[in-house]
Amino acid sequence: MYGPFQKARHALRGGAALVLALLLCAVVPAKAAGVTADGTDRTASARMLVPVGHTVGIKLFARGVMVVKAPESGTPADDCGLRTGDIIVKCGGVSVTSSEQFQSLLQENGETATDLQVRREGESMTLSVSPEQNETGAYCIGAWIRDSMAGIGTMTYYDPETGSFGALGHGITDSDTGILMPFASGSLLPSAVKAVKKGASGEAGELRGDFDLTGDLGDLSANTSSGIFGTLDPGEFTERLGDAIPVASAGEVHTGPAAILANVEGDAVKEYDIEILQIVEDAADSRDLVIAVTDPELLSITGGIVQGMSGSPILQDGKFAGAVTHVLLNDPSKGYGILMETMLEAGDPAASSVT
Incomplete structure (x- = not known):
């Protein structure tokens, strides 16, 4: 409340x-x-x-960014196995500190497959995601996140x-x-x-x-x-x-x-x-x-x-x-x-x- x-x-x-x-x-x-x-x-x-x-x-x-909405089918986030409630703590080995910084890391990596270190229900795991360009040319994975x-x-x-x-x-x-x-x-x-x-x-x-x-x-x-x-x-x-x-x-x-x-x-x-x-x-x-x-x-x-x-x-x-x-x-x-x-x-x- x-x-x-x-x-x-x-x-x-x-x-x-x-x-x-x-x-x-x-x-x-x-x-x-x-x-x-x-x-x-x-x-x-x-x-x-x-x-x-x-x-x-x-x-x-x-600490990191939280996935707050289930990724849509066919998106890079869905393909790599991200789920609602996952916390992305690292991207390509770099600690994630904000939504904006995470987006910047994706732009730097481009379409290259990138490792995401994720915390799920207290456990740590690594997922590999391949970002895609959207209609504006930005590299995205199709996940709603909050920081x-x-x-x-x-x-x-x-x-x-x-x-x-x-x-x-x-x-x-x-x-x-x-x-x-x-x-x-x-x-x-x-x-x-x-x-x-x-x-x-x-x-x-x-x-x-x-x-x-x-x-x-x-x-x-x-x-x-x-x-x-x-x-x-x-x-x-x-x-x-x-x-x-x-x-x-x-x-x-x-x-x-x-x-x-x-x-x-x-x-x-x-x-x-x-x-x-x-x-x-x-x-x-x-x-x-x-x-x-x-x-x-x-x-x-x-x-x-x-x-x-x-x-x-x-x-x-x-x-x-x-x-x-x-x-x-x-x-x-x-x-x-x-x-x-x-x-x-x-x-x-x-x-x-x-x-």
Whole structure:
């Protein structure tokens, strides 16, 4: 449920980049642990994190390029065995860094058969492709590819001790293939909500906003199925954040009243009432918490949970319980959340040994 996405030409890498809505995912709860620089034990229950809840612009560049549409029959891509979801990481022995660079490599090779190093479902393989000229004279293989994504999502937490952050509560996945985007680099950008499309039964709503491509807030370091992670640059954004609160252990989170922090109007982050309806044990897709929005104000603005709210912190009993991740399409007032322990274990550099 990662923010409203639009097509953007020349916004990323100076070339054409498809910008599309992302799918949702998460993982199974696990206890996060670590040690601070002064030797203090940092188990999940002892951690102190700042719940954020503010929207941010997110841009992510893939490692290689992803095939996002099945090659048509008879094209060089089809003949060589490329499939939807394949990630092309090398062309003729040269690492692929962008769609534009990949096209340049094809032009250099011309009609000569070229080896493509491909990652498929975690396995590496080599395919041989013979490009063909199109009607404009350019050498092509007939594959739809993508190298980057950008849009608006919600930052979940900030760790003032390490400068690290987590956002979304789910990974950035390709909207055509549903596959987690292979991470190369990325950054966060200032953002504000300009409008809201209210959710309705059968149709997800969305936060609509913009972000400034010229001013980074920080860098991404990981794209995992339970969130994106990185480090914020000290500055005005971090100075405006609130105080850190304890992270709730999985056993402390319970059914009953809770709250979320969300940015659904302009630059303001507000607290809204929700209820945790169910704790899902060993959730296969990390829909650890079933939640319902009960706050009349939020229901009147958004109809419940909408795209762009993924990552909104869930607070309960004065502790940091988790983050919003999914919406129920048939009832947008309800959705799912991920436990904070799960999110921290997935990719926070300060949490255990997970990388």
